[in-house]
Amino acid sequence: MSDPNVDLYELLGVARDAPQNEIKSAYRKAALKSHPDKFPEEEREAASANFQSIQQAYEILSDDDKRHLYDTHGMGAFNGSGEPGMNGGPDLDDILAQMFGGMGGMGGMGGGMPGMGGMPRPRQSPDEEQKYEISLEDLYKGKTVKFASTKNVICSHCKGKGGKEKATAKQCSTCDGQGLREVLTQMGGFLTKSIQTCTTCNGDGQFYATKDKCKKCKGKKTNEEKKILEIYIPRGAKDGDRIILEGEADQVPGQEPGDIIFQLEEEEHPVFQRAGADLKAAIDITLAESLTGFSRVVIKHLDGRGIELQHPKKPGQILSPGQVLKVPGEGMPIKRSDSRGDLYLIVNVKFPDETWKPSPAVLEKLKEILPKPDARIEAEPVDEVEYDRKADIEDFGSKDPAGGDAWEDDEEEGGAQCTTQ
DSSP: OOOTTOOHHHHHTOOTTOOHHHHHHHHHHHHHHHOGGGSOGGGHHHHHHHHHHHHHHHHHHTSHHHHHHHHHHGGGGBOTTSSBSOSSSSOHHHHHHHHHTTSOGGGGSOOSOTTSTTSOOOSBOOOEEEEEEEOHHHHHHOEEEEEEEEEEEEOTTTTTOOBOTTOOOEEOTTTTTSSEEEEEEEETTEEEEEEEEOTTTTTSSEEOOGGGBOTTTTTSSEEEEEEEEEEEEOTTOOTTOEEEETTOSOOOTTSBOOOEEEEEEEOOOSSOEEETTEEEEEEEEEHHHHHHOEEEEEEEOTTSOEEEEEEOSSTTOOOOTTOEEEETTOSOBOTTSSOBOOEEEEEEEEOOOTTOOOOHHHHHHHHHHSOOOOOOOOOSSOOOOOOOTTOOGGGTTOOOTTSSOHHHHHHHTTSOOOOOO
16 A cells, blocks of 8 residues: 555545444445456556555454554554554554553463453354355356355344343353363263363353343344345456455354355366366367368357357468367456466367268269378288277277286287287
């Protein structure tokens, strides 16, 4: 972020006293709206700079310590990467001393979390991870997906307390208010001791009597809520990429909500294969086309466009089976850029099948036109043998009567042998 006078709160469109959930919501909307892939090519450079500024603003304001630094000293307390450091501003040690009151920085802060019994709670509720299958077409073009999500949200009636307004929670006698209890388990004739979450109070160390529980959440502190969420999958995303919806996981009292994380799984495509930013596909041409050339659409691309090829570019060129044609710039989009990979087309020459019944005159004409065979092989004696035109090449060398490797046996006997009738 090059402008030291930028207002991060104004950039995200929130007030200076906005809570974290409001900052997260504003960031998601701003990031989705300003993503470079949603702008035409001539506007993407400016959009990319704005998108990066929004990301950096969220990185600072979503972290309580960094936000305090920013509120106190502005962007002068950060280096160019958005991390605390010297950037022409006040000394970082002085800032930390002001923040922690001479307690020796972070190391002077006491452990534990008051009001949570004897069971320490994480700062964030668990993330929710799930697979999302997506077609190669959608990875090529990009996709916005809307879906309904059901999650637990803090009860609006009791504000996550679990009890009525004037009710007082009772200390759990099962765990003595610690939220944890020792459990003895017999394994192999021995008793083993383990520490587990107390099931009476669900680890809270306290609970409300039935008559004192919140009528809306029944003492659970949360209620289920349905919400429409939206994820944007950028062009060029690949298998294994993670799309994160920050703060959209289940809410837990006293914790920041975790994230919903989608891991992309690319579906197998019937035509195209992907290798990084490149694409590979096979195209069928006739024997006549391989020899005389063609000008036509050879394949339908992932966005529905027809890819037309003209061959040959010079007279006399032919296409051979297995030959690879490179089409620059027709591969997958490369994320966060205007570049694309390449498309590699593998030539498959379709020879005439049994339905082709040329006349003798046509065959003689082909013999005159097509290249002649190599010089005649001179050998004595000459044996005329039968052949099976339907034999499978996979059977090659597999019919050794002794059950071993036919090639090894032949070599031991002095080389390959031919049997005639």
